[in-house]
Amino acid sequence: MLKIDHLTKHYKDTVALNDLSFEVKPGVVTGFLGPNGSGKSTTMRIILGLDHANKGQATINGTNYADLKAPLREVGALLDAKAVHPGRTARNHLRSLAASNQIKMSRVEEVLQFAGISSVANKKVGGYSLGMSQRLGIAAALLGDPQVLLFDEPVNGLDPEGIRWIREFFRSLANEGRTVFVSSHLMSEMAVSADQIIVIGRGKFITQGSVDDLTETAAGSVLVRSTDPQKLTTVLEGLRGVVEDVNDHAMSVGGLTSDQIGRAAFDAGVTILELTPQRASLEEVFMDLTADAVEYGGSTLESTHDE
Amino acid sequence: MSNDVTLMSTTRSEWIKFRSVRSTIMGFLFTFVLTIGLGALITVAIRGHWNQTGVADRLTFDAVSTSLAGTYFASFAVGVIGILFITSEYSSGSIRTTLAAVPNRVRLMLGKLIVLALSMIIVSEIVCFITFLMGQAIYSGVVPTASLSDGAVLRSVLLAGVYLTLLSVLGFAIGIILRQSGACISVFTSILLIIPLIIFFLPQSWQTSVSKYEPSALGRAMMSTSPPSADFGAWTALMVLVIYVIIVLGVGTTMLVRRDA
Numbered sequence: 001m002l003k004i005d006h007l008t009k010h011y012k013d014t015v016a017l018n019d020l021s022f023e024v025k026p027g028v029v030t031g032f033l034g035p036n037g038s039g040k041s042t043t044m045r046i047i048l049g050l051d052h053a054n055k056g057q058a059t060i061n062g063t064n065y066a067d068l069k070a071p072l073r074e075v076g077a078l079l080d081a082k083a084v085h086p087g088r089t090a091r092n093h094l095r096s097l098a099a100s101n102q103i104k105m106s107r108v109e110e111v112l113q114f115a116g117i118s119s120v121a122n123k124k125v126g127g128y129s130l131g132m133s134q135r136l137g138i139a140a141a142l143l144g145d146p147q148v149l150l151f152d153e154p155v156n157g158l159d160p161e162g163i164r165w166i167r168e169f170f171r172s173l174a175n176e177g178r179t180v181f182v183s184s185h186l187m188s189e190m191a192v193s194a195d196q197i198i199v200i201g202r203g204k205f206i207t208q209g210s211v212d213d214l215t216e217t218a219a220g221s222v223l224v225r226s227t228d229p230q231k232l233t234t235v236l237e238g239l240r241g242v243v244e245d246v247n248d249h250a251m252s253v254g255g256l257t258s259d260q261i262g263r264a265a266f267d268a269g270v271t272i273l274e275l276t277p278q279r280a281s282l283e284e285v286f287m288d289l290t291a292d293a294v295e296y297g298g299s300t301l302e303s304t305h306d307e
Numbered sequence: 308m309s310n311d312v313t314l315m316s317t318t319r320s321e322w323i324k325f326r327s328v329r330s331t332i333m334g335f336l337f338t339f340v341l342t343i344g345l346g347a348l349i350t351v352a353i354r355g356h357w358n359q360t361g362v363a364d365r366l367t368f369d370a371v372s373t374s375l376a377g378t379y380f381a382s383f384a385v386g387v388i389g390i391l392f393i394t395s396e397y398s399s400g401s402i403r404t405t406l407a408a409v410p411n412r413v414r415l416m417l418g419k420l421i422v423l424a425l426s427m428i429i430v431s432e433i434v435c436f437i438t439f440l441m442g443q444a445i446y447s448g449v450v451p452t453a454s455l456s457d458g459a460v461l462r463s464v465l466l467a468g469v470y471l472t473l474l475s476v477l478g479f480a481i482g483i484i485l486r487q488s489g490a491c492i493s494v495f496t497s498i499l500l501i502i503p504l505i506i507f508f509l510p511q512s513w514q515t516s517v518s519k520y521e522p523s524a525l526g527r528a529m530m531s532t533s534p535p536s537a538d539f540g541a542w543t544a545l546m547v548l549v550i551y552v553i554i555v556l557g558v559g560t561t562m563l564v565r566r567d568a
Contacts, residue, residue: 049407069310071410082400101310
């Protein structure tokens with residue numbers, strides 16, 4: 001288990017992490033979601049003991065990373081796939097890592113095989129595509145057969161086939177009872193590949209839960225079709241509902257549950273034809289949650305042409 | 308436990324890294340070519356002009372240091388080997404993978420130091436002995452030669468290899484501090500070339516007291532059978548250079564431990 005305990009980190013005058021705490025449990029894929037610059041990579045670096053926190057600590061099964069006797073056997077990490085000496089071959093890169101943690105050299109061949117880069121293992125890494133580098137990074141993370149795995153933006157640069165491969169790979173790691181912690185700024189990716197999601201923004205914890213939890217708590221709307229939309233609109237607005245997109249038959253109602261709408265319609269004598277709760281997508285939830293926490297927000301450019 | 312990260316396992320890992328990149332091989336190649344090649348050129352030139360050499364010059368002639376003169380040029384090659392051994396980790400970003408595998412940064416530094424110092428001393432000594440023997444063979448018959456059976460001669464040739472090794476470690480130590488290849492190579496070159504130049508422009512009285520502390524003067528003292536009186540003796544020069552290297556390495560290691568990677 002991975003525990004982040006009141007982490008605070010300053011870089012000069014910017015606050016990268018602000019009293020961040022959460023736990024990552026084994027057996028599930030945990031997504032680590034936040035806009036760019038929200039502190040995901042900083043958190044990962046502190047977990048690995050690369051950066052020093054100003055306050056708080058990160059522990060792996062109760063131990064600081066720096067105190068692990070053979071870290072690669074307990075934690076596997078892929079931070080930046082391109083962070084390998086470009087003049088070294090993949091095989092030599094992995095062999096040097098294996099040697100440091102006294103991992104058998106036969107394991108190097110196993111992970112090369114698993115990642116599908118055996119045939120290019122004697123080529124210099126500098127010539128690798130980003131996708132091949134990602135695979136090498138995954139091979140390196142698996143080298144010590146660790147129980148805890150960290151991946152920082154792993155789908156970047158992968159082709160669709162590679163993305164599917166990596167999703168199944170995360171799933172199988174979690175099914176083996178390992179702790180799998182995957183960061184991403186893409187909510188759509190997390191929605192399909194993660195079981196649990198931790199959302200941060202500007203270095204602060206925002207929320208945590210399953211994909212279902214997160215979308216349920218968000219204010220969804222309800223699609224209503226009825227025999228008398230005008231009358232129903234008046235009634236629902238009287239109940240502080242937000243009625244939008246009214247047309248001949250259908251309308252979208254926010255702020256009220258389908259139960260409330262159904263009862264109100266019955267009391268008013270309006271026949272309901274359809275009552276469908278619209279689940280907010282994780283993407284909408286994410287935008288909602290992090291709206292105040294986007295460091296580099298864009299705005300819409302106004303067109304200078306008249307339509 | 309036998310599977311833990313140890314200084315031994317770290318050293319093995321660093322050895323794989325050291326020998327698996329071209330810059331190391333090229334650095335050693337340059338060390339060979341510069342030391343042996345320039346040694347050959349210089350000794351051949353001295354032999355050819357021996358007839359015109361004056362009596363005073365003949366009296367102070369040092370058959371050992373002249374044959375090893377190529378080491379002054381090779382010192383840049385060995386410095387770069389030491390520098391790139393650490394700065395390439397920063398330029399590629401692989402330092403993060405390295406530190407994730409070996410979180411104890413002092414242990415990492417020691418592992419790299421062992422690999423660098425051991426391979427440098429072996430290569431440098433081989434190069435220096437070949438160069439010395441070749442130089443004496445070229446001198447033989449015309450110019451007075453030196454023999455390894457003479458203790459002072461043997462010491463000079465041995466210390467020439469030690470000098471190159473220490474310069475390589477100095478480059479490595481500067482690399483830990485500055486982390487950037489270009490900046491390190493500039494600083495290293497300045498130490499060997501610019502500092503003597505600055506000293507040259509100092510008042511004469513200062514020069515005599517300061518110049519002997521300068522690294523290339525220390526090298527000259529270590530390689531010479533009879534150092535000029537303004538220089539340190541060979542063993543003292545070695546000690547001063549070792550102290551320099553330890554200080555820079557100590558500063559670098561402290562920074563390595565404290566800084567974010």
